[in-house]
Amino acid sequence: MDLLSVGRISGTHHLKGAVKITSNVDGIEVLEGNKVMVELSSGEIKILTVKKVAPMVGKKWTMEFEELTNKTDAASIQNAVIKARRDLLGIEEDEFLANDVLGMKAFTEEGESIGEVVDVYETAAHDIYVIEDDEYETMIPDVEVFIKKIDFDKNEMVVSLIDGMREKKKD
Template sequence: MELLTIGKISGTHHLKGAVKITFNIDNPSVLAGEKIIVAIDENDMRILTVKSVSPLVGNRWVAEFEEITNKTEAGNLKNGFIKIRREILGLDEDEYLLTDLVGMNVIDVKTGENIGKVKEIFDTAAHDILVVDSPEAEAMIPNIQEFVKNIDFEKREIHVELIEGLRELKGKKYSQDDGMDEE
């Protein structure tokens, strides 16, 4: 069974045991009535039933669980990650979550070079940015069609076309005289 991490509990909301959760999915209300896993750490995971989910502000929501009845119990869930079965989201075959891209190899379509792995993804006002890391360099690649040419989920590869300036070598700095200099 494949589990997706879709949010993180940031704290309690009121005395009856509700929690505040920052979600990375569009519509957390689909979780109402579903069983989820709250992973506090490797050894502490709890299966809970979502009683209700309501919007707070931005991507932050308030959730109540059947099994949690007071603020103390809710406080024990702080910093826990929300994990669910993929089928709960009802994604179509061609849909994916941005978190699905984390850990994938990134390949330059022109050279065939493995640029590195997606370390994280962050959102800007215009589009998402893939942060790709390798021992030699780091790249920040906009997740748009001009740069991301293909995503192969079976091979766990993202094929990209880079332009100058998207990739920065580690241990080097820019010099106007001759390009790159050792630090």
């Protein structure tokens, strides 16, 4: 079963167990009535049934679960990542979203590690992957000339760099 990270729980909402989530995925309303996996920051996994999804503002949503009935229950899953089956969201197996590359290790074509994908910026032309290690930040456009390979099984991407892409982090 192929899962997609659909959002992160950012806080509680009201007293009846609802949570606020931040999501970069469109159409998460289709999760109502379906089970999702909630991965806590401790690594613990919970399977919860989505009762209701409602938009707030921007990329913020509220979500209610059958199993959470009060604010204490909701607070227990703060900062957790919500994952759902890709097919529920209409995403084919051979398709991927920008969120899918977060956490991937990045290497140059020569095999040098340049860090991990920590963010994705959306621009009018294409996405920009932000890759960081201890010393450098690298911004790479999601275009064929720079992104040579994405391997989801190994959780790695291979990139081609040009001068100016890697910048030393400011202290």
